[in-house]
Amino acid sequence: MPGTQGPTGAAPIENSRKLIGDPLRTNGACRQSPGAGAPGIGARTAAPATCRPNPSAAGKATATIRLTASTTAPHARRCIPHDSSRGDPDVRRSTAADSDAGGPGGLTGWPRPVPNETRHPEDDPIADPADPPATTPLPDGTDRPDATSAAAIVTLCTYTWFLYGLGPSLPLFRDELGVSSSVAGLHSLMLAGGVILSGFLGVALVRRWARFGLARRAVLVMASGICLFCAGSLVAGVELAITLPTMLIIGLAGGLALNVSTTVLQEHHGRFGPAVLTLANAAAAGVGLVTPLAVGAATALGLTWRAALILVVPFAVAAWVLVGRQREVLAYAARPAGEGRFSVRGFPAAYWPAVLAVVCAVAVEFCLITWTPDLLVRRTGMPSGTASGMVSAVVGGMALGRLILAPLARRWSSPALFLVGVAVTLAGWVMAWLSTSAVLSVAGLLILGIGLGGQYPLGAAMTIIASRGRADRAVAVLAVGVGLASGLGPFALATLSDAVGVQAAFLVIPLLAVGAAAGVLASSRTGAGTGSRPR
Numbered sequence: 227m228p229g230t231q232g233p234t235g236a237a238p239i240e241n242s243r244k245l246i247g248d249p250l251r252t253n254g255a256c257r258q259s260p261g262a263g264a265p266g267i268g269a270r271t272a273a274p275a276t277c278r279p280n281p282s283a284a285g286k287a288t289a290t291i292r293l294t295a296s297t298t299a300p301h302a303r304r305c306i307p308h309d310s311s312r313g314d315p316d317v318r319r320s321t322a323a324d325s326d327a328g329g330p331g332g333l334t335g336w337p338r339p340v341p342n343e344t345r346h347p348e349d350d351p352i353a354d355p356a357d358p359p360a361t362t363p364l365p366d367g368t369d370r371p372d373a374t375s376a377a378a379i380v381t382l383c384t385y386t387w388f389l390y391g392l393g394p395s396l397p398l399f400r401d402e403l404g405v406s407s408s409v410a411g412l413h414s415l416m417l418a419g420g421v422i423l424s425g426f427l428g429v430a431l432v433r434r435w436a437r438f439g440l441a442r443r444a445v446l447v448m449a450s451g452i453c454l455f456c457a458g459s460l461v462a463g464v465e466l467a468i469t470l471p472t473m474l475i476i477g478l479a480g481g482l483a484l485n486v487s488t489t490v491l492q493e494h495h496g497r498f499g500p501a502v503l504t505l506a507n508a509a510a511a512g513v514g515l516v517t518p519l520a521v522g523a524a525t526a527l528g529l530t531w532r533a534a535l536i537l538v539v540p541f542a543v544a545a546w547v548l549v550g551r552q553r554e555v556l557a558y559a560a561r562p563a564g565e566g567r568f569s570v571r572g573f574p575a576a577y578w579p580a581v582l583a584v585v586c587a588v589a590v591e592f593c594l595i596t597w598t599p600d601l602l603v604r605r606t607g608m609p610s611g612t613a614s615g616m617v618s619a620v621v622g623g624m625a626l627g628r629l630i631l632a633p634l635a636r637r638w639s640s641p642a643l644f645l646v647g648v649a650v651t652l653a654g655w656v657m658a659w660l661s662t663s664a665v666l667s668v669a670g671l672l673i674l675g676i677g678l679g680g681q682y683p684l685g686a687a688m689t690i691i692a693s694r695g696r697a698d699r700a701v702a703v704l705a706v707g708v709g710l711a712s713g714l715g716p717f718a719l720a721t722l723s724d725a726v727g728v729q730a731a732f733l734v735i736p737l738l739a740v741g742a743a744a745g746v747l748a749s750s751r752t753g754a755g756t757g758s759r760p761r
Contacts, residue, residue, distance in 0.1 A: 370502075371502055371505065371506075373548070373551070373552070374490065374494050374552050374555050374557060374558065375491060375494065375495070375502055375506065376548060377441075377490075377545065377548035377549045377551070377552050377558075378441075378486075378487040378490045378491050378494075378506060378549075379487075379491075379506045379509050379510070380541065380544050380545045380548055381441055381444075381445060381483050381486070381487045381545040381548075381549065382483075382484065382487050382506055382507070382509070382510040383509060383510050383513045383541055383545075384445055384448065384449070384483065384538060384541040384542050384544075384545050385448065385480040385483050385484055385510075386510040386511070386513050386514045386517075387513050387514075387517050387537065387538045387541055388448070388452055388476065388480070388517075388535060388538050389480070389514070390513070390514030390515075390517040390518060390621065391517035391518065391520065391521050391531075391534055391535050392413070392414075392417070392535075393518070393595060393596075393617070394518045394521045394522070394531070394614065395521055395531040395534070395535060396410050396411075396413060396414070397410070397614075398521075398525065398530070398531045399459060399469075399531070402459075403465060403466075405466075409466070412466075412470060413469065413470065413473045414596075414712075414713065414716070415713050415717075416470050416471075416473035416474045416477065417473050417474075417476060417477040417480075417712075417713075418477065418709045418710070418712045418713030418714075419474055419477060419709065419713070420473065420474045420475065420476060420477020420478035420479075420480070420481060420709075421477045421478075421480070421481035421484075421705060421708060421709035421712065422481075422705070422706050422709030422710060422713075423474070423477070423478045423481070423709075424477070424478050424479075424480075424481025424482045424484075424485060424702075424705050424709075425481065425485075425568065425702045425703060425704070425705030425706035425707075425708075425709065426568050426702070426706065427478070427482075427568070428440075428481075428482055428485050428486075428568070428698070428701070428702040428705065429562050429567050429568050429569075429698050429699050429702045430567045430568065431482065432486070432561060432562050432698050433561050433562055433567070436553075436558070436559050436560065436561050437486050437489065437490060437557070437558045437559070437560055437561075437698075438549055438550070438552055438553045438555075438558035438559060440482060440486055441482075441483060441486040441487065441490075441545075441549045441558070442546050442549050442550060443479075444479045444480070444482040444483040444486065445479070445483055445542045445545045445546050445549070446542065446546060447475065447478075447479040448476055448479035448480050448483060448538075448542065449538055449539050449541075449542035449543075451472050451475045451476040451479060452476060452535055452536070452538050452539075453536065453539070454468070454472050455468075455469050455472045455473065455476065455535075456532040456535055456536055458472060459532065460532075477709075481705050481709065483545075484705070485698075485701045485702060485704075485705050487506070488503065488686050488690075488701055489557075489690065489697045489698060489701050490557045490558055491503045491506055492686070492687050492690045492691075492697065493557045493560070493690070493697055494555070494557035498635075498636060499687050499690070500635045500640045500683065500684055500687035500688075501632050501633070501634075501635035501636045502632075503683040503684075503686065503687050504628050504631045504632045504635050504680055504683040504684060505628065505629070505632035506683070507628050507679075507682065507683040508625050508628030508629045508632060508679070511621060511622075511624045511625035511628060511679065512625045514621050514625070515618060515621055515622055515625060517534065518615075518617075518618060520534035520537065521534040521535075561698075562696075562697075562698035562699060568699070568702055568703070569699060570703055572696065573692075573693055573694075573696065573699075573700070573703075574692060574693070574694050574752070575752045576692040576748075576749045576750075576752035577689060577692040577693050577700065577749075579744075579745040579746070579747075579748035579749040579752070580685060580688045580689040580692045580745060580746070580749040581689055581703065581704055581707055581745075582741065582742075582744075582745035582748075583644065583681075583685050583688070583741075583742040583743070583744075583745030583746045583749065584681075584682060584685035584686060584688075584689060584704060584707065584708065584742075584745075585707040585708065585710070585711045586711070586738045586739070586741040586742035586745065587678065587681035587682055587685055587738075587739075587742045588682060588707075588708050588711040588712055588715070589711040589712075589714075589715030589738050590651070590678060590681075590715075590735055590738045590739060590742070591624075591678055591682070592711065592712045592715050592716050593715050593716050593719045593734065593735060593738075594617075594620050594671075594674070594675075594678075594735070595617055595620060595621070596716040596719075596720075597716060597719055597720065597723065597728070597731075597732075598613075598616070598617055598620060598658075598671060599613035599614045599616070599617060600613075600723070600728045601658070601659075601667075601728055601729065601732055602616055602664070602667055602668075604727075604728050604729065605659075605661070605662055605667060605729065606661075606662055606663065606664040606667050607664075608664050616668050616671065619668050619671040619672045619675065620671050620672075620674060620675040620678075621675065622672065622675060623654075623671065623672040623673065623674060623675020623676040623677075623678070623679060624675040624676070624678055624679035625675075625679065626672075626675070626676055626679065627647070627650075627675060627676035627677060627678065627679025627680055628679040628680055628683065630676070631643055631647075631679070631680040631684070635680075635684070640684045640685075640687055640688050640691075641688065641746045641747075641749070641750045643680060643684055644680070644681055644684045644685060644688070644742075644743075644746050645743055645746060645747075646677075647677045647678065647679070647680050647681050647684070648677065648681070648739050648740075648742055648743045648746075649677070650673060650674075650676055650677025651674055651677035651678050651681075651739050652677075652736055652739055653673060653674075653677070654670045654671065654672070654673030654674030654675070654676070654677055655670070655674050655732075655735050655736055655739070656670070657669065657670030657673065657674075658670030658671050658674060659729065659732055659735075681742065685742075685746075686701070686704065688746070688749060689701070689704050692749060715738075718734065719731050719732070719734055722734060
């Protein structure tokens with residue numbers, strides 16, 4: 227038949243017949259694009275040939291086989307459903323949702339047919355043949371970190387080195403300036419504002435530079451901003467005029483780096499994305515454990531807190547180099563499908579409850595990191611300096627919880643593990659909230675951190691899966707919620723603490739945890755595939 231065979235074209239056709247029951251022999255009609263000859267798949271410039279069987283008597287959609295003539299893209303063969311009433315469909319990009327749902331959904335071999343669904347403008351690929359597809363490069367993903375994972379993980383660690391070092395550094399900076407805690411706290415609000423801004427700008431910037439280009443620029447700007455923050459804090463008389471705007475830039479760059487890394491890890495590893503994403507966040511939390519120690523050591527040596535924060539530069543250089551080597555990996559080279567800008571339209575119903583779950587979990591995390599010392603001082607009589615150091619119990623628990631969850635996420639669904647984490651969080655909160663013993667309170671904080679640790683990576687994976695192929699936009703919208711939660715959560719708890727006392731104010735923690743659980747349950751019940759588990 228014209229356009230279906232050539233020097234190397236027969237084998238793929240025979241393979242396709244095995245999968246779809248040889249539709250070419252049943253009332254099928256074969257057509258070829260105008261001007262196309264009959265070259266094999268090895269011809270780069272040949273137009274794609276389309277073989278389309280007629281719909282069956284039952285009215286079910288049949289399959290369309292497209293053979294893209296390119297030696298560099300054997301993965302472009304696609305078997306997708308076709309409904310003749312909808313015209314000639316585009317080859318659909320595989321998504322993380324397809325992989326998580328159990329289909330191959332990757333670029334090697336023949337994926338199973340993708341079911342028909344209502345098409346939105348956001349679903350359509352960007353009309354640029356030079357753009358690589360926004361999809362995972364492996365059919366079933368890989369459950370082990372590789373070079374691509376390492377690039378994303380080092381990027382995450384670059385941001386968390388600064389993030390977890392900022393907490394113990396701000397009180398020291400406040401004492402140097404002789405200002406109030408409220409004034410020093412403006413730095414945290416500016417950082418959260420930058421994260422929110424990254425959500426609004428992220429999709430357009432990925433569209434412009436692709437993920438790898440944006441990730442490299444983000445780590446470069448972030449490292450430069452941290453250096454400027456440290457240097458500006460030494461300029462007498464204008465310290466805040468330099469450090470506050472710089473914190474906004476750091477939040478923007480750090481948020482962009484976080485968003486890209488999260489998307490890459492989920493899409494590159496497919497159905498094993500939640501497991502690897504949890505492991506990556508465990509590594510980031512491990513770095514977060516070291517940073518406060520570095521701040522303390524640098525201060526004790528007379529080098530000030532700036533010497534510890536400036537160590538972010540080696541992390542940034544390593545991330546810049548590693549990401550640059552991944553430009554040919556599709557998870558990094560991809561650009562967003564659809565409009566290429568921030569938008570809240572077109573998401574499936576299951577997406578928004580998953581976002582609510584992540585926002586609540588992030589609010590719990592930042593409330594604990596910010597105000598746990600006050601609770602320990604009031605309930606146990608612990609010295610304030612010691613109480614500040616005990617925040618590491620929460621961060622250490624988060625790192626431990628993520629290490630525990632990483633292998634479990636290969637066998638169990640993300641919603642189930644998330645809900646177990648909420649239960650553990652509540653148990654740890656009860657122990658820390660009720661106890662007047664320093665030992666029991668710290669033990670409760672450790673348990674609380676173990677339960678809380680997996681909630682952000684698991685929730686982020688669920689939002690990407692629930693978005694149904696809108697990964698970049700999904701993470702951008704999520705970043706806005708995360709920025710609001712990280713800024714407004716601690717502020718709300720502080721306001722309640724002034725009004726009703728710190729112990730009563732900490733009742734907001736279980737309320738947020740229950741809200742996170744409700745969001746996961748609502749998302750799972752809408753059937754968006756967020757409850758699938760690796761097979």
